[in-house]
Amino acid sequence: MLLDELLNFNSLLSIDVAIYAAVLAGYLRMRQVAFRPPNPEKAFSLLERSLQKAFPELPDGFTWREAMRQVEALKIDVDLTEVGKALRQYEAWRYGESVKPEEINAEVVRLAKLLSQGGGRWHSQ
Amino acid sequence: MAQSIRDRLITEVSKVVIGREQEAELLLVCLLARGHVLLEGVPGVSKTLLAKTFARCVSLGYGRVQFTPDMLPLDIVGGFIFNMKTREFDFKKGPVFTNILLADEINRAPPKVQSALLEAMQELQVTVEGHTEPLPSPFMIIATQNPVEFQGVYPLPEGQVDRFMARVDLDYPAKQVEHTIVKHNLSKVDAMNAEPVVSRAELEAALEKVAVVKVSEEILDYLVEFSRASRADIRVRLGASPRSIVHLVHCARAYAFIQGRDFVIPDDIKYLAPYVLVHRLRLDRSAIAKGGTVDARAILKETLDKVKPPR
Numbered sequence: 001m002l003l004d005e006l007l008n009f010n011s012l013l014s015i016d017v018a019i020y021a022a023v024l025a026g027y028l029r030m031r032q033v034a035f036r037p038p039n040p041e042k043a044f045s046l047l048e049r050s051l052q053k054a055f056p057e058l059p060d061g062f063t064w065r066e067a068m069r070q071v072e073a074l075k076i077d078v079d080l081t082e083v084g085k086a087l088r089q090y091e092a093w094r095y096g097e098s099v100k101p102e103e104i105n106a107e108v109v110r111l112a113k114l115l116s117q118g119g120g121r122w123h124s125q
Numbered sequence: 126m127a128q129s130i131r132d133r134l135i136t137e138v139s140k141v142v143i144g145r146e147q148e149a150e151l152l153l154v155c156l157l158a159r160g161h162v163l164l165e166g167v168p169g170v171s172k173t174l175l176a177k178t179f180a181r182c183v184s185l186g187y188g189r190v191q192f193t194p195d196m197l198p199l200d201i202v203g204g205f206i207f208n209m210k211t212r213e214f215d216f217k218k219g220p221v222f223t224n225i226l227l228a229d230e231i232n233r234a235p236p237k238v239q240s241a242l243l244e245a246m247q248e249l250q251v252t253v254e255g256h257t258e259p260l261p262s263p264f265m266i267i268a269t270q271n272p273v274e275f276q277g278v279y280p281l282p283e284g285q286v287d288r289f290m291a292r293v294d295l296d297y298p299a300k301q302v303e304h305t306i307v308k309h310n311l312s313k314v315d316a317m318n319a320e321p322v323v324s325r326a327e328l329e330a331a332l333e334k335v336a337v338v339k340v341s342e343e344i345l346d347y348l349v350e351f352s353r354a355s356r357a358d359i360r361v362r363l364g365a366s367p368r369s370i371v372h373l374v375h376c377a378r379a380y381a382f383i384q385g386r387d388f389v390i391p392d393d394i395k396y397l398a399p400y401v402l403v404h405r406l407r408l409d410r411s412a413i414a415k416g417g418t419v420d421a422r423a424i425l426k427e428t429l430d431k432v433k434p435p436r
Contacts, residue, residue, distance in 0.1 A: 060430065061431055063390070094341075094436075095343070
């Protein structure tokens with residue numbers, strides 16, 4: 001009798017653990033999906049918001065390149081050459097009627113994410 | 126090709142004029158934008174040498190006029206001279222009939238002489254006694270003036286100043302650059318030491334390409350927004366005129382071209398705005414008297430910081 005109860009308890013516990021793990025995995029995945037913007041336009045819009053958050057002193061009239069010069073000074077762990085390349089493609093589309101970039105540069109998203117998480121913290125570096 | 130024109134030109138100019146790379150680039154931008162430049166600086170900062178060397182490097186016709194208080198318009202644009210053989214009046218072209226005219230110390234000439242250049246600068250032609258003569262193309266005036274003189278000078282009126290696409294201020298060089306200048310001048314320095322490095326054909330091709338550099342609608346909106354903001358500032362009596370914004374957009378196209386792009390970005394506008402606009406801004410004396418900012422450059426920067434560019 002006691003053995004049966006113990007077995008039931010153990011099986012319930014493992015079921016609980018499995019359920020919680022699945023919920024947690026689902027939540028994490030949802031966050032990841034929610035963070036990934038669907039197109040380059042959104043990626044740069046996200047970067048814009050992150051830059052404003054990380055550099056509150058940036059004036060309303062800031063340009064991408066001015067903001068990137070600030071980022072360069074941070075020594076943040078992002079491949080800025082890749083970001084620069086993505087920015088040039090974005091500029092060519094945005095201002096030069098060039099083809100819209102199809103791929104979202106992962107480094108742009110990563111930079112946005114890091115800046116957003118770091119906020120003013122990056123200034124101390 | 127664009128990048129190489131810029132690089133070749135700057136390298137060659139730097140052989141003669143030390144530490145004026147940025148100024149040489151701005152001269153090229155204005156030439157490609159079909160504009161005129163006012164070089165301003167105290168005596169001895171290489172204004173004339175820079176202009177002469179630049180003209181030599183681009184393989185264009187070059188003329189120089191030293192402006193003096195006793196000059197007449199005839200000395201610049203030319204006039205009708207009686208031909209004894211034909212018994213008729215022939216039009217004799219003045220020194221303005223060239224590609225690059227160095228108007229040295231332009232503020233030493235009286236207003237009537239300065240005004241004689243207005244038609245040439247704006248309409249690229251000269252009219253004397255009803256006779257209109259077109260100027261060669263491209264045509265560019267590089268004028269120099271010294272901002273610290275008050276005796277025997279005639280400050281350029283607003284209308285004249287507005288015709289200059291850009292004003293480039295030449296400050297004293299940095300210590301290391303000054304050292305290099307002194308060392309460089311131990312032997313004879315002359316604009317003739319520079320070689321023509323940009324051919325006329327290359328220049329004409331570049332002018333055609335600049336004319337098709339794209340300017341998006343959003344950039345145009347940004348420019349208009351910015352010009353209106355500059356006029357709305359209570360500290361400013363005369364803000365950015367529509368002509369100045371047209372000059373700015375042409376300059377931005379030329380700058381984008383020498384940077385290897387076929388489209389203008391907001392950074393081009395922000396970089397060039399001080400060169401194109403500061404000399405046209407007139408500040409309100411009453412606002413200044415109340416203790417506001419007295420520097421047109423600082424006011425312009427504030428305006429640029431306020432207006433959001435397309436991102």
